[in-house]
Amino acid sequence: MTFQQLLILLRDLHPDIDFTAEEGLIDRKILTSFDVVSIVAELSETYDVELRAVDIVPENFNSAWALFALIERIENE
Amino acid sequence: MIFLSSGFLLLVGALLIIYYVLPKRFRYLTLLAGSVVFYALAGKRYLPFLGVTIVSVYATARLLGRSQDRQKQYVTEHKKDLSKEALAAYKKGEGKKRTAMFLACLLINLGLLGALKYTGFLLSALRAPWEVHWVLPLGISFYTFQSIGYLIDVKRGKYPPERNFLKYALFASFFPQMIQGPISRCDMLSKTLYEGADFDLDRIGRGLVRIAWGAAKKLIVADRLIRFALPVFGSGYTGSLVLLQMVLYAMRLYADFTGGIDMALGVGELFGVILPENFDRPYLSKSIEEYWTRWHMTMGSWFRDYVFYPLNVSKPFLKWTKALRTRFGNGFLSRLPLYTATLVTWLATGVWHGAGWNYALWGLTNGVVIILSLTLKPLYERFHRRFPGLKATRGYGAFEIVRTFLLMCLIRLWDIYPTPWHVWSAFSSLFVNFRSGVLGSILPELSVGTGDWIVVLAMTALMLFVSLKKGEGSFRTKYLNTSVRLWTAAALLLILTLLLGAYGPGYTASDFIYGQF
Numbered sequence: 001m002t003f004q005q006l007l008i009l010l011r012d013l014h015p016d017i018d019f020t021a022e023e024g025l026i027d028r029k030i031l032t033s034f035d036v037v038s039i040v041a042e043l044s045e046t047y048d049v050e051l052r053a054v055d056i057v058p059e060n061f062n063s064a065w066a067l068f069a070l071i072e073r074i075e076n077e
Numbered sequence: 078m079i080f081l082s083s084g085f086l087l088l089v090g091a092l093l094i095i096y097y098v099l100p101k102r103f104r105y106l107t108l109l110a111g112s113v114v115f116y117a118l119a120g121k122r123y124l125p126f127l128g129v130t131i132v133s134v135y136a137t138a139r140l141l142g143r144s145q146d147r148q149k150q151y152v153t154e155h156k157k158d159l160s161k162e163a164l165a166a167y168k169k170g171e172g173k174k175r176t177a178m179f180l181a182c183l184l185i186n187l188g189l190l191g192a193l194k195y196t197g198f199l200l201s202a203l204r205a206p207w208e209v210h211w212v213l214p215l216g217i218s219f220y221t222f223q224s225i226g227y228l229i230d231v232k233r234g235k236y237p238p239e240r241n242f243l244k245y246a247l248f249a250s251f252f253p254q255m256i257q258g259p260i261s262r263c264d265m266l267s268k269t270l271y272e273g274a275d276f277d278l279d280r281i282g283r284g285l286v287r288i289a290w291g292a293a294k295k296l297i298v299a300d301r302l303i304r305f306a307l308p309v310f311g312s313g314y315t316g317s318l319v320l321l322q323m324v325l326y327a328m329r330l331y332a333d334f335t336g337g338i339d340m341a342l343g344v345g346e347l348f349g350v351i352l353p354e355n356f357d358r359p360y361l362s363k364s365i366e367e368y369w370t371r372w373h374m375t376m377g378s379w380f381r382d383y384v385f386y387p388l389n390v391s392k393p394f395l396k397w398t399k400a401l402r403t404r405f406g407n408g409f410l411s412r413l414p415l416y417t418a419t420l421v422t423w424l425a426t427g428v429w430h431g432a433g434w435n436y437a438l439w440g441l442t443n444g445v446v447i448i449l450s451l452t453l454k455p456l457y458e459r460f461h462r463r464f465p466g467l468k469a470t471r472g473y474g475a476f477e478i479v480r481t482f483l484l485m486c487l488i489r490l491w492d493i494y495p496t497p498w499h500v501w502s503a504f505s506s507l508f509v510n511f512r513s514g515v516l517g518s519i520l521p522e523l524s525v526g527t528g529d530w531i532v533v534l535a536m537t538a539l540m541l542f543v544s545l546k547k548g549e550g551s552f553r554t555k556y557l558n559t560s561v562r563l564w565t566a567a568a569l570l571l572i573l574t575l576l577l578g579a580y581g582p583g584y585t586a587s588d589f590i591y592g593q594f
Contacts, residue, residue, distance in 0.1 A: 029367065029370060032366055032370075033381050033385060033386070034366070034415065034451060036386070037385075037386070037389040037390075037415055037418075038415075040389065040390050040395075041389070041395060041398050041415075044395045044398075044399070045395075045398070045399050045402060050390075050395070051390055052390060053233070053382075053386045053387040053390050054233040054234070054235060056382070056386045056390070
């Protein structure tokens with residue numbers, strides 16, 4: 001999965017957010033728990049990336065870059 | 078009411094002296110001893126139940142940790158001489174053993190909680206010919222869930238288990254959080270719980286301000302409102318009185334619960350212990366979803382992290398979602414797994430609050446309203462596309478806040494009225510039997526004087542003022558940032574509570590509402 005594909009996925013949820021710059025997606029309550037679950041489902045279905053419950057922590061979802069780093073880590077495991 | 082008893086004040090005073098006199102490395106032992114004394118004062122018969130939870134969770138976490146270490150060592154040693162499949166099979170075997178240990182511990186603790194809290198209700202629901210009245214240890218729902226959260230974190234490998242039994246026992250039983258939370262996470266709380274704080278008069282002042290602010294909310298608003306908020310019975314419900322009841326209950330619950338949490342956090346601060354915040358101006362939320370990220374935050378995040386997320390990311394749920402999306406696209410039906418997880422989480426949240434149909438229905442109502450708001454989201458978005466700029470106006474923001482507040486008041490009808498029939502009658506009276514004129518004749522007959530109304534409204538205005546001024550930060554950090562301001566505020570709040578609090582002859586400080594959960 002590429003960073004661009006992740007951005008498209010995120011912009012589908014919140015078109016008004018600049019995901020390349022925002023670093024407080026969870027802390028500033030931009031992403032809700034339902035958004036997080038939608039992202040997890042989409043990653044699993046479309047990109048075969050399977051996140052575990054332990055991966056769902058604010059540090060991994062606060063920015064698109066952090067989430068992308070997590071995805072890369074899982075893909076390389 | 079244990080937080081405002083002379084015994085509690087004496088205990089905290091004595092602990093403060095001993096804590097700061099002892100060398101730093103022994104200070105956590107003072108807190109542990111204080112927690113044991115506090116719990117014994119609340120009821121000696123509660124101690125064995127707390128003991129079972131502490132010992133079982135500590136031992137299981139240690140076993141889980143050892144198994145994880147063993148696995149790591151084995152994998153490192155045999156990485157070269159074993160195939161990938163053989164290593165995977167070994168890991169799977171170890172994982173199964175850990176799951177068995179984890180489930181056994183879960184069974185002991187949830188079994189204990191379930192048996193003590195729900196047996197009476199279940200027997201009555203099943204119309205059994207006998208009754209049981211078992212002891213319900215103070216804070217059992219809070220300490221059990223805090224302990225289970227710790228065990229899950231250790232099993233997930235989020236952090237290693239605590240090796241020192243006494244330190245773990247303190248985490249599970251730290252006395253300020255035993256009455257009504259907050260539900261702490263070990264990795265966060267342990268940063269300040271074990272290290273032994275330096276003596277800092279200003280920090281103690283900040284703690285005292287928080288305690289005094291909590292006591293003011295509890296004694297000036299919550300306990301005074303008990304007399305206002307009596308259930309309205311009679312030949313039927315009158316909508317205007319039900320609305321008044323709803324709003325007064327919302328004020329009382331807020332003052333009671335946030336007041337208690339303020340006191341707990343303030344007591345923690347006296348010893349340099351930072352407990353997690355449990356509220357973030359919940360009545361200023363603009364949607365129910367937002368409300369639940371601002372009210373009883375530690376409970377909400379517990380259910381989110383340990384029930385909602387695991388359910389949603391479980392293989393069966395992901396497979397189910399995939400199957401539904403393939404068949405029905407991205408519509409309502411493809412979200413059935415998400416909605417099911419929402420309802421399960423909210424049912425569990427409701428049942429956690431207490432044994433009774435009302436609690437379960439309260440939880441389910443929250444779940445249904447959240448699902449409805451999610452389903453209607455495209456409609457809102459269409460509406461706002463049609464009226465761009467409306468959402469950013471102050472007027473619309475105020476409308477959203479009032480709408481969410483009233484919605485939460487409506488859901489709390491399950492809290493106020495005893496049976497589904499009463500809840501339905503009260504709810505329907507808001508629409509078919511409002512009779513606003515009744516208020517004028519009923520209010521003078523309540524055993525509440527004009528002075529009471531003025532005090533409650535003035536204190537409510539003060540709470541609202543503090544909420545608005547503090548913004549996303551802390552009021553004390555922003556405005557009480559010198560020693561003089563801090564100690565003046567503490568003294569003023571104490572005087573205010575002594576002058577206006579509901580105590581003394583004719584009053585009994587009531588238990589915290591959340592203490593019963």
